[in-house]
Amino acid sequence: MKLSATLFIAVRALLRNKMRSILTMLGIIIGVGAVIAMVGIGNGAKARVEAQIATLGKNMILIFAGSSTSSGAKGGLGAAGTMKIPDAFSILREVPGVTMVSPEVRAGAQVAAGNQNWSTLVLGESEDYFEMRQWDIVDGAAFSDQDVRSANKVAVIGSTVAHQIYGDNDPVGQIIRVRNIPFVITGLLKPKGNSLGGADQDDVLIIPYTTAMKRLTGATILRGINAQAADDADITLLQEQISALLRQRHNIQPGHEDDFTVRSQQDIAEMATAQSRTMMYLLIAVAIVSLVVGGIGIMNIMLVSVTERTREIGIRMAVGAHGWDILLQFLIEAVTLSSIGGLVGIGIGFGTTQIISRMAGWPTNVPPVYVIGSFAFSAAVGVFFGLYPAKKAAALDPIDALRYE
Amino acid sequence: MHPVILLDSVSKIYRSGDVEVHAVRNVSLQVQPGEFIAIMGSSGSGKSTMMNTLGCLDRPTLGRYLLDGVDISGLDRDQLADLRNQKIGFIFQGFNLLSRTTALENVELPMMYGKHRLSAKEQRERALWALDLVGLSKRTDHTPNQLSGGQQQRVAIARSLVNNPALLLADEPTGNLDSRTSVEIMDAFQTLNDKGITIAMVTHEPDIARYTKRNVVMRDGVIVSDILVADRSNAKNEMRRLDEEQRAAKLVK
Ligand SMILES: Nc1ncnc2c1ncn2[C@@H]1O[C@H](COP(=O)(O)OP(=O)(O)OP(=O)(O)O)[C@@H](O)[C@H]1O
Ligand SMILES: [Mg+2]
Numbered sequence: 278m279k280l281s282a283t284l285f286i287a288v289r290a291l292l293r294n295k296m297r298s299i300l301t302m303l304g305i306i307i308g309v310g311a312v313i314a315m316v317g318i319g320n321g322a323k324a325r326v327e328a329q330i331a332t333l334g335k336n337m338i339l340i341f342a343g344s345s346t347s348s349g350a351k352g353g354l355g356a357a358g359t360m361k362i363p364d365a366f367s368i369l370r371e372v373p374g375v376t377m378v379s380p381e382v383r384a385g386a387q388v389a390a391g392n393q394n395w396s397t398l399v400l401g402e403s404e405d406y407f408e409m410r411q412w413d414i415v416d417g418a419a420f421s422d423q424d425v426r427s428a429n430k431v432a433v434i435g436s437t438v439a440h441q442i443y444g445d446n447d448p449v450g451q452i453i454r455v456r457n458i459p460f461v462i463t464g465l466l467k468p469k470g471n472s473l474g475g476a477d478q479d480d481v482l483i484i485p486y487t488t489a490m491k492r493l494t495g496a497t498i499l500r501g502i503n504a505q506a507a508d509d510a511d512i513t514l515l516q517e518q519i520s521a522l523l524r525q526r527h528n529i530q531p532g533h534e535d536d537f538t539v540r541s542q543q544d545i546a547e548m549a550t551a552q553s554r555t556m557m558y559l560l561i562a563v564a565i566v567s568l569v570v571g572g573i574g575i576m577n578i579m580l581v582s583v584t585e586r587t588r589e590i591g592i593r594m595a596v597g598a599h600g601w602d603i604l605l606q607f608l609i610e611a612v613t614l615s616s617i618g619g620l621v622g623i624g625i626g627f628g629t630t631q632i633i634s635r636m637a638g639w640p641t642n643v644p645p646v647y648v649i650g651s652f653a654f655s656a657a658v659g660v661f662f663g664l665y666p667a668k669k670a671a672a673l674d675p676i677d678a679l680r681y682e
Numbered sequence: 683m684h685p686v687i688l689l690d691s692v693s694k695i696y697r698s699g700d701v702e703v704h705a706v707r708n709v710s711l712q713v714q715p716g717e718f719i720a721i722m723g724s725s726g727s728g729k730s731t732m733m734n735t736l737g738c739l740d741r742p743t744l745g746r747y748l749l750d751g752v753d754i755s756g757l758d759r760d761q762l763a764d765l766r767n768q769k770i771g772f773i774f775q776g777f778n779l780l781s782r783t784t785a786l787e788n789v790e791l792p793m794m795y796g797k798h799r800l801s802a803k804e805q806r807e808r809a810l811w812a813l814d815l816v817g818l819s820k821r822t823d824h825t826p827n828q829l830s831g832g833q834q835q836r837v838a839i840a841r842s843l844v845n846n847p848a849l850l851l852a853d854e855p856t857g858n859l860d861s862r863t864s865v866e867i868m869d870a871f872q873t874l875n876d877k878g879i880t881i882a883m884v885t886h887e888p889d890i891a892r893y894t895k896r897n898v899v900m901r902d903g904v905i906v907s908d909i910l911v912a913d914r915s916n917a918k919n920e921m922r923r924l925d926e927e928q929r930a931a932k933l934v935k
Contacts (some may be wrong), residue, residue, distance in 0.1 A: 279794070282794055293782065389821025499776045591778075592779075593791070594763060595766060595774075597792055597795040597796065598843065599795070600760065679774070
């Protein structure tokens with residue numbers, strides 16, 4: 278029998294029981310829809326995280342004072358008072374592959390100019406910081422190594438702060454008062470947007486770390502060190518070398534834990550995606566369960582259908598249908614059911630992805646391989662779960678089937 | 683020339699639990715090409731059982747059945763299906779049309795499973811030809827529940843003829859029909875038989891049996907009589923007579 282004719286019979290049989298067909302497809306629709314939505318949203322979130330990780334800079338290694346494992350007890354990363362400026366320069370000197378370092382100091386501070394004021398984050402960094410983070414200065418210039426050495430009262434202003442204080446006016450060359458100390462603004466930073474944690478990275482004022490220590494914190498300890506690795510460096514190896522060096526410098530005995538934490542950009546990316554990956558696996562599990570349940574639903578309905586149509590099967594056999602023709606007819610019916618379910622599921626998955634991405638403002642991306650894959654999988658579910666009912670139909674004896682009431 | 687049908691000591695025994703029903707007992711029968719036989723007998727005498735065996739829908743429990751010289755016991759399911767498709771036209775006691783399917787599609791059904799793949803257009807043309815043969819060319823798009831019993835029976839006949847079978851088997855083709863329609867069906871059969879198709883038909887009614895050439899009577903699964911019809915009725919003449927009677931009746935009114 279021709280395949281097209283078989284397909285026609287299958288579709289017609291399904292259309293005769295529209296509601297039943299739709300309900301049967303539901304499991305597959307939900308399963309495939311979940312897969313597509315999950316992939317779309319997951320990929321969108323991942324792309325967003327990657328974009329945010331990229332705002333950290335390039336080949337960055339972040340060294341925080343304080344241990345990560347007992348950070349709670351010690352008051353969080355950057356709280357331990359053991360990281361000093363010479364640590365930063367010895368890393369630059371002694372760890373080959375580290376190309377730049379910037380000792381980091383942080384303070385929250387009230388900044389003001391004229392009658393405008395704003396509470397922001399003041400970062401003390403070295404002159405290399407801007408290059409390390411690939412943070413362009415759109416107007417003016419960064420402060421110089423000379424400014425750092427002399428602890429000059431100069432600042433580079435983030436776009437959010439600039440907007441709050443100066444509105445649309447040019448901030449470069451203006452005087453800004455930080456905790457009432459006047460600083461000259463040398464440059465305006467290009468906006469970077471939100472960080473992974475959701476903080477506005479442009480709500481910042483960056484000054485030389487020397488100035489920050491002398492004028493704002495009044496202490497000699499660092500919150501951490503930003504280091505940049507060479508493009509061809511083995512980041513993991515660098516991290517180990519940095520750890521070893523700092524342990525030695527801080528006189529930490531074997532068996533005692535670090536009083537610092539070294540994280541690469543990659544580590545941070547992985548931590549950020551680990552959570553969404555767990556979510557993704559969960560959804561995959563839901564999708565698979567739903568597809569299997571959908572498959573069982575198809576099997577159930579196909580068994581009912583075979584029983585209902587026993588006489589029809591008998592008639593077809595009586596006029597010359599082979600077992601194979603009957604098998605194919607019911608198999609195609611099951612596969613049609615599951616494939617249409619798959620297609621509808623793909624549509625619904627796409628729709629959900631679009632809605633969620635629009636609401637969350639994420640980019641979305643469903644790679645074609647997932648679309649093709651989930652369609653193929655739903656068709657395969659039809660074959661797998663349709664085979665038993667179809668075989669049962671094909672094995673009927675014509676005369677028994679004709680006598681069936 | 684070998685017989686179309688050769689039953690050699692055929693028995694059919696149904697077993698349900700411990701009970702054995704001997705529906706057909708040790709029957710031997712030969713039907714030559716071009717014959718037109720009626721199988722008669724009371725209800726439960728084994729007529730349908732024998733027809734199902736002749737139609738290769740069922741296998742004999744004992745004995746041999748040679749169809750056109752071929753012993754069907756040596757054939758597998760699919761080969762039997764091909765025989766049913768190519769050589770035999772079967773008309774069932776209860777029509778057995780596909781419901782919710784048009785007359786035309788019902789008639790096309792055997793061609794869908796045919797060895798020779800016909801195009802959709804050829805299938806349609808052949809089906810229309812067969813429906814025309816039984817006088818149903820105006821009802822091709824009707825489904826069985828939109829057709830009268832006689833019309834359904836004629837769809838079933840058209841279906842049985844569509845693959846040009848050598849042997850036509852009909853189980854009570856006139857069972858549910860009025861006498862006028864029955865004569866029409868017999869006319870169709872006589873015409874087909876004149877063209878050389880061998881026909882075996884089950885019937886209860888002696889009147890109908892007289893349109894055939896040979897009458898076989900069964901009782902309790904055994905053939906008890908097998909006679910040639912001496913004074914054969916002609917369906918065309920009978921129809922003419924019925925028409926005249928009707929006209930006369932109208933005139934009297
Ligand atoms: N599948 C079956 N299982 C058991 N017994 C059966 C089966 N089919 C038929 N029989 C029995 O075989 C006998 C012959 O039945 P069959 O249908 O051949 O009779 P028939 O001559 O066609 O009767 P009718 O004129 O009523 O159609 C009956 O006694 C019937 O009960
Ligand atoms: Mg019968």
